[in-house]
Amino acid sequence: MASVSVTSVRSPIVAGNWKMFLDRRGAITLAQGIVSQVTDNNNVQLVLCPPSVYLDAVGNVIGITQAKPFGERVALGAQNMNAAANGAFTGEVAASMLRDVGCRYVIVGHSERRTLMGETDQVVAAKTLAAFAAGLVPIVCVGELLADRESGKTEEVVSAQVIGSLAGVSQANLETIVIAYEPVWAIGTGKVATPEQAQEVHRFIRNLLGKLSSNETAAKVRIQYGGSVKPDNAGSLAAQPDIDGALVGGASLKADDFLLIVKAFQS
Ligand code: 13P
Numbered sequence: 423m424a425s426v427s428v429t430s431v432r433s434p435i436v437a438g439n440w441k442m443f444l445d446r447r448g449a450i451t452l453a454q455g456i457v458s459q460v461t462d463n464n465n466v467q468l469v470l471c472p473p474s475v476y477l478d479a480v481g482n483v484i485g486i487t488q489a490k491p492f493g494e495r496v497a498l499g500a501q502n503m504n505a506a507a508n509g510a511f512t513g514e515v516a517a518s519m520l521r522d523v524g525c526r527y528v529i530v531g532h533s534e535r536r537t538l539m540g541e542t543d544q545v546v547a548a549k550t551l552a553a554f555a556a557g558l559v560p561i562v563c564v565g566e567l568l569a570d571r572e573s574g575k576t577e578e579v580v581s582a583q584v585i586g587s588l589a590g591v592s593q594a595n596l597e598t599i600v601i602a603y604e605p606v607w608a609i610g611t612g613k614v615a616t617p618e619q620a621q622e623v624h625r626f627i628r629n630l631l632g633k634l635s636s637n638e639t640a641a642k643v644r645i646q647y648g649g650s651v652k653p654d655n656a657g658s659l660a661a662q663p664d665i666d667g668a669l670v671g672g673a674s675l676k677a678d679d680f681l682l683i684v685k686a687f688q689s
Pocket residue numbers: 439532604608609610611612648649650651669670671672673
């Protein structure tokens with residue numbers, strides 16, 4: 423089967439997943455450090471994903487107001503959400519609430535949630551649909567364990583996650599989705615996938631999206647790489663035709679490092 427053409431209509435997207443780090447002051451300082459250095463000629467979409475209790479504070483730094491509800495060049499994203507619209511779900515946050523504080527993006531199905539909180543593809547699909555219903559763009563994470571890779575099951579595992587996590591997503595929404603390929607063995611370990619290994623899986627995901635929808639749709643979907651992305655490896659990842667950005671953990675906690683990664687994806 424012919425693979426999907428990569429004549430790119432995709433603008434890069436680099437997101438910082440701050441995970442459960444920083445305090446209020448640290449989150450504000452980091453956001454200020456990033457926002458103050460972003461230049462206008464930059465074609466990269468930046469997304470800052472602080473812990474949910476600091477979304478409002480970071481949104482203020484980005485300049486989210488009633489008149490301008492969403493950041494433009496620098497957008498706000500959440501790290502998780504509940505799939506329910508509202509209800510008796512103590513401790514949970516709904517997509518509409520994220521939208522209300524100015525989020526444009528939400529990470530769903532991060533491997534830490536899949537592993538630590540037992541999130542299945544079905545749960546991730548429900549969150550993906552609820553995110554779209556609330557007007558958010560989901561960043562859907564997929565990725566294989568080291569044991570999967572070593573036993574030659576990377577494509578099998580990733581394709582099951584992509585198909586399962588996107589179940590029920592309309593063609594129109596699929597075009598706007600962001601997928602983050604994060605090999606679990608590369609997260610927080612310093613072991614980055616080689617650019618070739620990452621590109622191979624990104625190409626595989628794009629071809630799979632082509633089969634699930636159409637090649638035109640697949641060519642529009644932005645696929646981020648995540649897992650030990652640092653300023654010194656971002657350039658070689660960015661040079662790959664199917665890598666459209668990065669989902670950055672550790673290196674997103676330092677404004678200068680994050681901005682160097684953004685720069686690597688700038689055309
Ligand atoms: P690291 O960049 O710290 O490896 O984390 C990657 C990640 O999990 C981003 O979501």
